[in-house]
Amino acid sequence: MPRPPYLGWLAATLVGLFAFVIRMLRLGEPGEIYFDETYYAKDAFGLRTYGVEHETVENADALLAQGNHDIWTGTGDFVVHPPMGKWMIALGDYLWGLLPFGAAMSPTGWRVAAAVVGALSVVLLVRLALRMTRSVLLAASAGLVLALDGLHFTMSRIAMVDIFLMFWVLAGFTCLVVDRDRMRERIADLTAAGQHAAGWLGFRGWRLAAGLCFGMACATKWSALFYLAAFGLLTVAWDYGARRSAGQRGVPGRWLLFDAIPAFFATVGVAFVVYLASWIGWFTSPIGWGRHWAAENVTGIWARLPEPVLAVVNPLRSLVHYHAEMMNFHTGLSSSHDYASRPWEWIIMRTPVAFFYNGDETTCGAANCSRAILAIGSPAVWWLSIAACLVMIGWWVTYRDWRAGAVLLGVAAGWLPWFTYPERTMFVFYALPMLPFLALAIVLALGLLMGRDADDPQYSPRRRIVGGVGYGVVMLLIVANFLFFYPVLSAQIIPYEQWADRMWFDTWIYGSSGSG
Template sequence: MAVLGGVLRFTRLGEPESLIFDETYYVKDAYSLLQSGYERSWPEDANESFAAGRPQVLLNEPEYVVHPPVGKWMIALGMAFFGSDNSFGWRFGAALTGSVTVLLLGLIAARLFSSAALGGLAGLFLAVDGHHLVHSRTSLLDVFMTFWIVAAFGALLLDRRDGRLRLARALARAAGSGGLISPGSGPLLYGPWLLWRPWRIAAGVCLGLAVGTKWSALAFVAVFGLMTVLWDVSARRVAGVVRWEAALLRDGVPAFLTLIPAALITYTASWSGWLLSQDAYNRQWAAQNPDEGWGWVPAPLRSLAEYHRSAYAFHNGLTAEHSYSSSAWTWLFMGRPTSFFYEGAEKGENGCAADSCSTAITSVGNPLIWWAAALALLVVLFYWAGRRDWRAGAVLSGVAAGYLPWFAYPERTTFFFYAVSFEPFLVLALVYVLGLVLGRPTDSLQRRRTGLLIVCCFAAGVLALSAYFLPVWTAETIPYSDWRLRMWMPSWI
């Protein structure tokens, strides 16, 4: 499935050859990072220069940007290998990251549901879904943030297994030494300390890189941190630890002191280019404002803190109207997908064989995946609340962290393409329900066959719809009438 995702993401990756949508910001920033280590401003004709394969010489002035640098460095990596003067080079990082995300999600689903088949389905759905595909073929930041979020989730799954094994071994050693004679004291009172958690450190690093791409990943730090502590508390309760409620302290404090420092150190290190420079934007703020207090903090960090305050104020006050803005209420049903690129052509232009043609890149997802996943969330919610299935809770945590915070900013300008951060968890919710449809090994043969038939038909429908929508995801030139047929809702135009 990862190979399939890679083929879809790399085929004709360089088309269109011009900067599209917000690439006009992030590709230029990535090129600036390669040249200077921090973002710098550009001349007005920079877009045309990129399209012509001739990036202009940077202006001397530093540029004010409001997103951290990790995602832009990942774009810059492709430019370093394949050149800054071609669209394949500046989109390579996104395509590679999107393909690896497909692989990661498949592995995560296989472990989460203990089924290679369900892992394959999860990889398939993410590989062929248009929303993630468009992000993987465009140099925006969200696909990089999504990758680090998925990687952090996978690391926490491994940490859950590792932590339970460590707990079982510690209790077994105590039992072997006679420590479990009294269930109200000794090892069974609170359970042992589990301090060394390398997978949790890895998760913290991944979360730091996610926040270092876009600040909206901060919600995942909070939610995933709570999730991993609750997993540990549940493990102690199942193991028979008497005071498992008090074990919140024994698990919560080490988790905080592992995840948060790892994420914070990683995030701060991602600003190294800015910190090591002398003339990046706002770099000398502390020297220019020596009486602002906090003198014990090193000047570069005080300048960085002021930069963050300014950027937060910008994000919080972002209320400008945009023709493709959409409320978070509409995202699950794709009420207003974002048009990344559109170009019309008359007969004979750009290979147009009809009276008029359209070349488009629209971030509409596969309707069967998205609408089925929206309904699947209800089933997953029932299994979490009604049956205490930890897997359902894990899936819902990812959706909640990526989706619910946007409702706190009803006046802010938001876009449907932000939903890519929690799309992998929507896919996991869908696969969770399809696993229920498949049934259990103990079910009758007829029940299993019926479930398999339903799942196969669903997967075939997903593939058919993806093939149908592929032209408006990958900038293929098609007749205008065919483009209109793919715009199922007026709000999609």
């Protein structure tokens, strides 16, 4: 790692603070519920108040705007995502309400958790990129790419759960990379000491931490399961390769006994426990959706069990039935939506999502004004990432570099599984969890372009100059692209003509139909 160590932490802190500040500016605007906040902000308040997502009255939006927060009535509501992301929204809202200048159940309150976690994900990516590149410059650049992406920015300023999903996936992967470094260091030490037949490599706390993070991700959205499976296989593949590289004898047996089997329990097992724990509010609440389904359907073999056993089994049966209902919803979701998109469209940003638009504004000094929040990834980031991923493919095929392979797996796990659901209604923000890996692909490609450092025997001054120019051009494009789109990412009131100048394609205005 670069020396002195504080340089890496300083870079992470500064880039993270920058990301936090630009996300907190005017966070409370628009001062109303918009897009899917109508579900998640209300569900978060229900969790905080009742322990479960709760049914609301029909005019809840209007009552909330009037400051009337005692609007929840009836029974628990059927929701289609696990509760962890909404618990995080509720925690942020609660803590914001404790501040002298804050207010619970305000627009800023229900969005502040997303802003904080969005900034923390930038800090995390800087630390991860530093470990993968050993370059403070490239690490800070990775964080800046993430901080200045339009999709990450808008998802950090809305009470939805996708930013939390992305954060926990990134945190889990980071823990596995740290575990990889520590494990290889132990194997190297044992090999140097002549212990070529070493089996157990000691307690692997970072792998347990990864299991916890992936559990939090799965407890936010089920799509995290793709990452849990992909990175669970990757971490044991790293173990196998390390043992082979160290020249150990009988690698398959030692790998299976001391690496693969324990890794399953440390990742999948821990993730399952964390996931189950996230439903504690539902377990303990008498009004949870479907909470008493099992008690009302005691038939067959279940009717033969004694009451004490049923008291333990029935809540789990009810939860399994609830999950079956959730799965039926997700697999059957095919309703049309103007801003729905297919996975192949995400990488090229063909159909972003208009989270908010108001064409009735009159305070911009022009005849017609517009105010918008367009959930769109910065084209400079996403379009350049296509080329960067092609470079990663070539790098991995040619040199089998683990960094290229890991980045490509992160992109694939967040993208390819969605192609198996061609009829399902999907949106571009489903691609958010793979964004950090696209940012890593960009900075790794820039690192290859710039070549070796000056203290390396293979250093080339000409390549360094050319690569430096390329690096500067790419980073300036990303900064300029974000500044250009910022007004339509942050609900600024601007002349209609300025808004139209930023709508490069018809699908950015009218959605998947392309016309209107």
